[in-house]
Amino acid sequence: MTALPTPRFELPLLQPGQAQKEMYHNEALIRLDLAVQATVLAAGANIPPVDPEPGQAWIVGTAPTGDWAGHARSVAGWTAAGWRFLAPPEGMRAWVADSEGFALFTEGDWLIGVSHGRLIVEGEQVVGPRAGAIEDPDGGTTVDSEARSAIAAILLALREHGLVDTP
Structure with missing residues (x-):
């Protein structure tokens, strides 16, 4: 969306003299809503739900189809404007509601329901x-x-x- 996104969550930054700044600002807020204190309904899903509600999110599986194609291992969130995808940075954690446990993104993959060692x-x-x-x-x-x-x-x-x- 912008030539200079933030390094971790690729949030769009406003540029001096940029037109339609509200679009970039709103996109950043939507991505923050997905990333901060991340909560997903399920992890590893490859097929998008038929009738999601705004604010619901999932951790996409390794072989996504439909609207999720090309977004493996991303966090997919449904908004009023459709799907938004967040590429997780190393160390991102998300609460997974259906398994009542955390998922940790490390070394390019999600560890779901695994003890994190200590x-x-x-x-x-x-x-x-x-x-x-x-x-x-x-x-x-x-x-x-x-x-x-x-x-x-x-x-x-x-x-x-x-x-x-x-x-």
């Missing part, structure tokens, strides 16, 4: 990527059934929370 609390990593499987306690020269029960309970909790893989 949890930071007060600047310290407290949870990282899933650890490998840990076997239940077995063997040894002295058997302490209470300690074994406690260790087994801890391992069960870690497995249920997905922090440690199941052997």
Whole structure:
């Protein structure tokens, strides 16, 4: 739309002496509406919905058809003037309503419903990527059934929370 768009979301910038500035300004607002605190109804759809409502958005799949053709992996938003497409920048996140989780755009693709690796609390990593499987306690020269029960309970909790893989 303009020769000098913004670098991340390609929002059209107004130029000195430019005619019809309201068109560029309105286009920028529409794209901001799609990008800021992004929320989509679903991710990975390839066929545009038949009767969308203004403000509804989707993450387009890898083989789009119809009005979405040529916009793979974009955020497609329906407006009063038709479809608008936003090419996601690296690191963009969107809430995906139908799966009740986030999608993250990284390395040219959307990671949908995937844990993003770690949890930071007060600047310290407290949870990282899933650890490998840990076997239940077995063997040894002295058997302490209470300690074994406690260790087994801890391992069960870690497995249920997905922090440690199941052997």
